[in-house]
Amino acid sequence: MLKTEKLTKIFRTEEVETFALNEVSINVKAGEFVAIMGPSGCGKSTLLNIIGLLDNPSTGKYFFDGTEVGTYKERQRTQMRKGNIGFVFQSFNLIDELTVYENVELPLIYLKKKVSERKEMVNAVLERMKIGHRAKHFPQQLSGGQQQRVAIGRAVVANPKLILADEPTGNLDSKNGLEVMNLLTELNKEGTTIIMVTHSMHDAGFAHRVINLFDGEVLTENVNEKMAEIL
Ligand code: ADP
Numbered sequence: 001m002l003k004t005e006k007l008t009k010i011f012r013t014e015e016v017e018t019f020a021l022n023e024v025s026i027n028v029k030a031g032e033f034v035a036i037m038g039p040s041g042c043g044k045s046t047l048l049n050i051i052g053l054l055d056n057p058s059t060g061k062y063f064f065d066g067t068e069v070g071t072y073k074e075r076q077r078t079q080m081r082k083g084n085i086g087f088v089f090q091s092f093n094l095i096d097e098l099t100v101y102e103n104v105e106l107p108l109i110y111l112k113k114k115v116s117e118r119k120e121m122v123n124a125v126l127e128r129m130k131i132g133h134r135a136k137h138f139p140q141q142l143s144g145g146q147q148q149r150v151a152i153g154r155a156v157v158a159n160p161k162l163i164l165a166d167e168p169t170g171n172l173d174s175k176n177g178l179e180v181m182n183l184l185t186e187l188n189k190e191g192t193t194i195i196m197v198t199h200s201m202h203d204a205g206f207a208h209r210v211i212n213l214f215d216g217e218v219l220t221e222n223v224n225e226k227m228a229e230i231l
């Protein structure tokens with residue numbers, strides 16, 4: 001599904017050069033559930049942003065679905081992202097001015113789906129996320145757990161191949177966190193590839209494999225023994 005070769009990302013300011021990623025080479029197969037762990041500032045979000053085509057590497061290669069996309073311009077990246085990649089963030093990143101329904105509908109509007117088709121797809125996802133009864137509410141009227149379920153709904157409504165989750169349970173209590181992990185696991189079992197950044201050993205236990213980053217480099221890659229038979 002995706003592969004990076006010596007992916008390097010350098011952030012330059014007037015004074016300093018930060019190697020946020022230094023020659024990171026990883027390979028993720030379709031259907032995998034991969035966790036990325038490591039201390040704060042080690043480059044996890046930077047890696048996820050490049051994998052998610054929100055940003056470009058400074059040097060190195062990135063292949064998505066066999067195509068070298070690391071050199072893509074913003075417009076090409078947006079095009080490639082549409083319908084292929086869904087994002088879930090720690091802070092939910094819902095649009096406060098839009099209702100629950102409208103938030104989940106957004107990706108389908110970008111994909112120019114017809115109104116009737118949108119309605120069917122959004123309602124199905126809202127039911128699945130157990131949030132149908134809140135369709136007309138605004139994000140601020142919902143609990144954190146409900147907001148994250150809306151965000152997952154928005155991430156999956158267009159049936160992406162890949163879901164990228166950056167600390168998806170970081171702002172949730174353990175009960176809601178578990179619900180989010182169960183949803184991600186269910187989506188993975190249906191064939192969606194998942195790459196999740198997490199600080200939580202518990203959450204990482206849901207993944208098939210853990211990639212440990214340190215100072216912008218891959219330190220270790222461990223297959224989760226309990227899940228090994230799936231790979
Ligand atoms: P993590 O998600 O693991 O906490 P990040 O990927 O956010 O780490 O950051 C990795 C390093 O790159 C950090 O040193 C961070 O300060 C730096 N960094 C991230 N984004 C930027 C940016 N836009 N400009 C400058 N430095 C950045």
Ligand code: MG
Nearest residue numbers: 044045046166
């Ligand atoms: Mg981060």
